[in-house]
Amino acid sequence: xxxxxxxxxATAAAAVAGTIGVLSNTSALAATxxxxxxxxxxxxxxxxxxxxxxxxxxxxxxxxxAAQTWTVGNADNTLQSLGKCMDVTAAATTNGAKVQLxxxxxxAAQxxxxxxxxxxxxxxxxxxxxxxxxxxxxxxxxIWTCTGAANQxxxxxxxxxxxxxxxxxxxxxxxxxxxxxxxxxxxxxxxxGSPGSPTTISSSRLQGSGGFQDSYFYTDGSDGAMTFWAPExxxxxxxxxxxxxxxxxxxxxxxxxxxxLSGTHRLNATLRVVSVTSNVCVxxxxxxxxxxxxxxxxxxxxxxxxxVVAGIENSPDGGQNTHTVGHVAVGTKWSYTIGVxxxxxxxxxxxxxxxxxxxxSSFNPYHQYFKAGSYNQSSSDSTTNGARVAFYGLTVSHS
Numbered sequence: 001x002x003x004x005x006x007x008x009x010a011t012a013a014a015a016v017a018g019t020i021g022v023l024s025n026t027s028a029l030a031a032t033x034x035x036x037x038x039x040x041x042x043x044x045x046x047x048x049x050x051x052x053x054x055x056x057x058x059x060x061x062x063x064x065x066a067a068q069t070w071t072v073g074n075a076d077n078t079l080q081s082l083g084k085c086m087d088v089t090a091a092a093t094t095n096g097a098k099v100q101l102x103x104x105x106x107x108a109a110q111x112x113x114x115x116x117x118x119x120x121x122x123x124x125x126x127x128x129x130x131x132x133x134x135x136x137x138x139x140x141x142x143i144w145t146c147t148g149a150a151n152q153x154x155x156x157x158x159x160x161x162x163x164x165x166x167x168x169x170x171x172x173x174x175x176x177x178x179x180x181x182x183x184x185x186x187x188x189x190x191x192x193g194s195p196g197s198p199t200t201i202s203s204s205r206l207q208g209s210g211g212f213q214d215s216y217f218y219t220d221g222s223d224g225a226m227t228f229w230a231p232e233x234x235x236x237x238x239x240x241x242x243x244x245x246x247x248x249x250x251x252x253x254x255x256x257x258x259x260x261l262s263g264t265h266r267l268n269a270t271l272r273v274v275s276v277t278s279n280v281c282v283x284x285x286x287x288x289x290x291x292x293x294x295x296x297x298x299x300x301x302x303x304x305x306x307x308v309v310a311g312i313e314n315s316p317d318g319g320q321n322t323h324t325v326g327h328v329a330v331g332t333k334w335s336y337t338i339g340v341x342x343x344x345x346x347x348x349x350x351x352x353x354x355x356x357x358x359x360x361s362s363f364n365p366y367h368q369y370f371k372a373g374s375y376n377q378s379s380s381d382s383t384t385n386g387a388r389v390a391f392y393g394l395t396v397s398h399s
Contacts, residue, residue, distance in 0.1 A: 032071070032072055032073050032156075032157045033069050033070065033071045033072075033157060034069065034070070034072075034156075034157025035062055035064075035068050035069065035070070035157060036068075036070050036072070036079070036154050036155065036156055036157070037062065037154070037155045037392075038059065038130060038135070038151070038153060038154045038155070039059065039130045039133070039134075039135040039150055039151045039153070039270070039335050039352070040059075040135030040270070040333060040334060040335050040351055040352070041062070041135075041270060041272075041333030041334075041335075041392065042059040042060060042061060042062065042135045042137075043059070043060055043061070043062040043063070043068040044057060044058075044059065044068065044070065044141070044154070045057070045058050045059065045060035045067050045068045046058075046067040046068075046081055046082055046101050047067075047138070047140075048067075049065060049066065049067035049082070050082075050101075051082040051083060051084055051101065052101075053084070053100075053101070053102050053103060054089075054100050054101070054102065055100060055101040056098070056099075056100060056101075056140040057086055057099045057100055057101060057140065057141050058137075058138055058139055058140045058141060059130055059134075059135050059136070059137065059138075059139045059141065060137045060138065061137060066081070066082060067081065067082065068081075069081060070086075070156075070157070072156045072157060076106065076111065077111040077112055077113055077122065078104060078110050078111060078112070079112050079119075080104065081101065082101065084101045084102060084103055084104060085101070085102060085103070085104040085105075085110040086099060086100075086101065086110065086112065087099065087100050087101065087102035087109055087110045088100075088109040088110075088121055088123060088124065088143055091107060091108070091109035091123055092109075092124070092143075093123060093124035093125075093126070093143075094124075095126065095142075095143070095144050095145055096131075096142050096143075096144065097124070097142060097143050098140050098141070098142050099128065099140070099141040099142060099143065107123065108121075108122045108123030109121070109123045109124075111123065112128070114154075114156065116148070116395075117153040117154060117155070117393065117395070118146055118148070118152050118153065118154070119152075119154050120146065121143050124143055126143040126144055126145055126146060127143065127144060127145070127146040127147070127152040128141055128143065128152065128154065129141065129142050129143060129144035129151055129152050130151035130152075132352070133149070133150075133151045133349060133352045133354070134151075134352040135151075135335070135351060135352055136352070147397075148266065148268070148395055148397035149266065149268055149337060149395075150268035150269070150270065150335050150336075150337050150349075150393070150395065151352075153268065153270070153393050153395060155171070155392065155393065171219075171223060171224025171225065171392070172209075172219075172224055173219060173220070173221050173222065173223070173224045174219075175209040175210075175219060176208070176209060176210060176211040176212065176213040176218075176219060177206070177211065177213060177217065177218070177219050177226040178206050178207045178208045178209065178210075178211030178212070179208060179209030179210070179211065179219075180219065180224055180226065181226055181394070182207075183203060183206035183207050183211065183247075184203055184207060184252050185203070185249060185250055185251070185252060185257070185396060186203060186206065186247040186248065186249060186250055187200055187201060187202050187203050187206070187247070187248050187250050188200065188201040188206060188212070188217055188245070188246070188247055188248075188373075189201075189237075189244060189245070189246050189247075189248060190214075190216045190217065190235075190245050191216060191230050191231060191234025191235050191236070191243035191244060191245060192216070192234065192235055193235045194235065195235060196235075196236070196237070196238045197235070198234075198235045198236065198237060198243075198244075199235070201217075202254070203250055203254065204254070215229060216228070216229050216230070216245040217229075217245055220390055223390075223392075225272075225390035225391060225392055226390070226391045226392075226394075227274070227388065227389070227390045227391075228245040228246065228373040228374035228388070228389045228390075228391075229245055229374065229386065229387075229388045230242075230243045230244050230245045230246075230280070230373075230374040230375065230376040230386050230387050230388075231243060231376070231382065231383045231384065231385065231386035232277065232376060232378055232379050232380040232381075232382045232383075232385045232386050233379070233380060233381050233382055233383050234376075234383075234386075239294045241379050242375065242376050242377055242378070242379055243376055243379070243386070244281075244373065244374065244375040244376060245373055245374050246371055246372065246373030246374065246375050247371060247372050247373050247394075248369065248371050249369040249370040249371065249396060256288070256369065257288075257369040257370070258288040258289050258367040258368075258369060259288075259367055259368055259369065259398060260343075260367055260368075261340055261343040261344070261359065261363065261364065261366075261367075261368065262342075262343040263340075263343070263398060263399060264339065264340070264341050264342075264397075264398070264399045265285075265339055265340045265341075265368070265370075265397070265398050266337055266338075266339040266395070266396070266397045266398075267283055267285070267337065267338045267339065267370040267372060267394075267395070267396055268335070268336070268337045268393070268394070268395040268396075268397075269282070269283060269335060269336050269337075269372060269391060269393060269394045269395075270333060270334070270335045270391070270392040270393040270394075271333070271334065271335075271336075271389060271390060271391045271392060271393075272331055272332055272333045272334065272389075272390050272392075273302045273328075273330055273331070273387070273388075273389050273390075274330075274331060274388040274389065274390055275330070275386075275387065275388045276302060276303075276304050276330070276376075276386075276387040276388075277304060277378055277385045277386065277387070278303070278304055278377055278378035279301045279302060279303040279304060279309070279377045279378070279387075280301065280302050280374055280375060280376050280377055280387035280389060281299045281300065281301050281311075281375035281377060282300055282301070282302055282336075282372065282373070282374070282375075282389055283299075283300045283336060283338050283370070283371070283372045284296045284297075284298060284299040284300065284338070284370070284371045284372075284375070285297040285298050285338060285340065285346075285368050285369070285370060285371075286368065286369055286370075286371055287316060287363070287366045287367075287368060288366065288367040288368055288369050289366070289367045290365040290366035290367050291316055291365055291366055293316035293317065293366070295313050295316055295317075295318055296311075296313055297312075297313055297340075297346070297359070297363060297366075297368060298310060298311065298312055298313065298338060298346055298348070298357070299311040299320075299375075300336060300338060300348070300350075301322075301377065302328070302389075304330070306327045306328055306329050306330060307324050307326075307327055308324070308325050308326035308327065308328060308334070308336075308350050309322050309323065309324050309325065310322065310323045310325050310348055310355075310357075312346065312357050313363075314360065315360055315362045315363070316362055316363060316366065317362075323355070323357075325348060325350045325353070325355055326350035326351055326353065328351070333392065334350070334351050335349075335350070335351055335352075335393075336348070336349060336350050336351075337349040338370070340359070340368070343359075343364075344358060344359050345357070345358060345359060346358075346359060370396055372391070372394055373389065373391075374386075374387045374388065374389040
């Protein structure tokens with residue numbers, strides 16, 4: 001098996017995480033059947049729809065078959081498909097142990113609990129993990145030390161939603177984004193307000209099923225996605241010509257997040273760009289305190305031709321180099337991780353492919369914070385053209 005990226009091997013025990021994703025705990029759910037989705041929007045699947053002991057549990061394109069139908073919320077904390085249980089091979093507890101289908105036998109190797117979107121195996125205390133951070137069809141799942149990374153985030157059927165309204169993706173279509181997602185570590189900026197002073201929605205107003213939503217930030221009625229709309233004409237900040245509907249990272253006490261480059265910091269997302277006229281920034285690390293610059297450290301752009309492009313700032317004074325890091329058709333789910341490690345390296349993963357960029361020393365005095373949403377990169381007098389971005393998962397972690 002290939003060595004895993006250091007991004008995924010980071011120890012999670014010391015991590016302090018704020019998670020956006022389905023709020024869930026298997027012990028609180030009634031038994032519910034449906035798909036379990038993860039990295040790249042792929043489904044947890046039983047290889048060849050085989051009910052034989054030892055059949056691989058893998059990722060695969062969602063297709064609605066019985067091999068992708070899992071019963072969750074069972075009293076014994078099992079996850080069941082085709083009449084058998086998701087099982088850690090040989091009841092192993094080591095990183096890299098493979099996951100299979102097996103006769104239900106009541107052992108800890110078949111018991112799973114949900115914590116912040118992670119499926120934790122009781123026998124090992126480790127997380128269900130998409131091997132090598134890949135969402136490729138046929139990738140057999142494994143267990144690995146919990147890292148909070150996107151390849152360990154799973155959406156369960158009916159998790160955290162009333163029994164009457166759990167769509168197959170696990171997101172409730174009838175509540176505000178705060179009813180599906182933990183918005184305690186974010187505030188929202190919208191493309192309205194007075195010139196140079198866009199409207200900001202506090203974390204306290206965003207939280208809960210009856211939390212804030214409007215035409216710029218809302219729950220998609222078809223799949224429950226947290227959706228951001230930024231037209232080409234809208235109120236902008238003083239340092240930008242472009243409108244945005246975007247989350248800004250906060251601390252849980254309501255203060256603005258402002259973390260040092262030292263340590264390990266991760267922003268993980270699963271999303272799709274519903275529409276875009278030119279290009280849109282869907283995630284970034286922005287400079288905080290430490291100087292007068294209002295530049296980002298890195299911006300991740302999605303272009304209308306499907307290219308995913310990283311913009312890496314040369315210095316706090318400006319100048320950005322761009323790198324094409326992926327290609328995804330408009331309307332297709334994909335995933336990214338934007339991170340910093342060791343104080344001097346940007347780690348960027350797009351759909352399982354990781355690249356690293358050195359951080360110039362001129363950024364050392366600055367603290368940072370994450371942003372995510374729809375930061376449209378084109379402007380005109382149009383209020384109908386713009387960028388609409390739907391998020392299905394978003395995780396921030398620091399250690």
